Amino acid sequence: MNDQIDDTITKEQALHLALDLAKKGLGRVEPNPCVGCVVINERTNKLIALGYHQKFGGAHAEVEALKNLESGEGLTIIVTLEPCSHQGKTPPCANLVASKNFSKLIYIDQDPNPKVSGKGLEIVKASGAKIEKASDEFSKINRQLNSKFFYAFENKATFFHLKWAQSLDGKTSLNGKSKWITGEESRAYGHFLRAQSDAVLIGRETLEKDDPLLDIRIEGFDKKNKVIVFDPKLKSLDDIKNKNVFKLRPPKSVVYLCYETSDSPDVDFLKLKKKPDGEYCLKTLAKDLYEKHSFQSVFVEGGAQTLGAFLKQQEFGRASVFTAPKFLGAQASGPTDSLKFDEISQGSAFEVSDTLTLGDDVFVDLYKK
């Protein structure tokens, strides 16, 4: 019955396929963007080739897709992101694409990197290919998939991705304990999300009480992430060498956020700036982390007080919330304990991008509206 299967592919299907392929790079390619590439024959609706960026430092999507293709004549190449035009860890893809003489290139988004933006398209256009921009619906998916990449380039600031595990009544810890609220599947998925940022940020109390590892403990993800400790008065600095986050990483992998820096040679420091109201300014922090540490995105894991500060100052792009089917009651604390609103309409509202059932837990992925 196989000959009954419709194996043709429309342009729309090919665009979705390119995005699905791109997504497979999540947690492996950062701080590069997730990119997919599909080659089709628009006349016969045949799928000719495909590829995606699989790993940071590895081949780009176009290189993967074109490795066995001699000529692009009569064919359409679809890319989720404009082909790069600069020499990075790999040679520029725009030149490779141009060399194949495609009839058409369809792209979903231009590269926000000023080194590329528009230049990659120019190179391909000069080879005689018609250049077409995909419709906005695809761009919406692509920009959410690569929200950290786009945000950092467009705002010259670090993207904060908040994550926490809570009870149904929004609590993340009870009497200082926060472990094991959610189940195994949720924790594994949390590691996958952690792999998608350059660094993990925690507050001093979490460092001292939980002494977490904060590495990525799922197979196939060998990324070395840095750790940022929110400790304005450097109270935990004397003891940092005894902590897992330090012992597990090469020197200078821990960054302290503080008011006054110290001369410790083992860790890095970043000075917090105050707002007129006396609170530290997270907007400035986002700028400084990007400029001084080149962090495209930081995964903020808690505790409740630290998360609360980001929620209060509305300084984040995404919040990933794991909810366990249990209640912890009034004596437990949560990230919104410091938020005060007078009207329901003032409550922060989000766009839900994803909902998953993970074991007994429910996962909700939210983007700031």
Next chain:
Amino acid sequence: MNDQIDDTITKEQALHLALDLAKKGLGRVEPNPCVGCVVINERTNKLIALGYHQKFGGAHAEVEALKNLESGEGLTIIVTLEPCSHQGKTPPCANLVASKNFSKLIYIDQDPNPKVSGKGLEIVKASGAKIEKASDEFSKINRQLNSKFFYAFENKATFFHLKWAQSLDGKTSLNGKSKWITGEESRAYGHFLRAQSDAVLIGRETLEKDDPLLDIRIEGFDKKNKVIVFDPKLKSLDDIKNKNVFKLRPPKSVVYLCYETSDSPDVDFLKLKKKPDGEYCLKTLAKDLYEKHSFQSVFVEGGAQTLGAFLKQQEFGRASVFTAPKFLGAQASGPTDSLKFDEISQGSAFEVSDTLTLGDDVFVDLYKK
């Protein structure tokens, strides 16, 4: 290509089909159970007939399935619940099934109603049919689908089904306002859940502040539900005639739960009993509501304080929670404000039976473990 479709049905598939059919009665058949019936030929794996109980007072599942079937010889009848043996609103189904001379009857659960239990099976067996009980996996689904029906008969007590709409941080109201936390799809689904109980229970404050209608405002569900007001000191009684819940219903449709009853002819009263610690006893209330008012299940909708009492005394079987992607912060209140635990392991744990995305909201259906 239609002749290529595999139109046979296995016994397992037929059992699942019977349960799926039964489910279509939800919100329409209560306080009757949801029941489905499928007739198959086990030798040829052909589906012969099907039916389900569609509406309270309407034909039972077996009557629906057998209306065009002359003889059951050589056939197997599958029922999710033992055929009834007593004359209710309709004649006994066991006699109808027996009259068709089926070769086999497969049932998922016996009827917990002492008027039926086992007697329906006996009648069919006497007609010469082999009687077979389906495996426990089907019973688990059936007992959850009909949890109110089974609970009430087995415990001689009313089943409490809690429902609330909350923010991501578990809050249900802010400055006394609780409307419009969740969206339209969630509210419609809430009405569907409301249709599955005999009465709705609210606290005095909710009655006074929100003046809700508490009817079922979705098409095709014309059930007249009663209203129970939790008002131990009858503070709202003088004004009840001006309230929507009263105006919308025939006399005696509102039941007050209180310490001392009054002689008002317009409403009903049920006296609350106290526990040794001075709090009212919800376990006793469940018994009294069942014995004196024949309520199989009551839908508890709030406010936070009322829901909190049920959570605290662990007197409920199911909790349906709608969560909106927003935070309401520390000044808002929620149903777990009165719950106090010292350890995470003490927090009430539930089994998640269902998760849905409803518009921007996430719905989680929980059963007490």
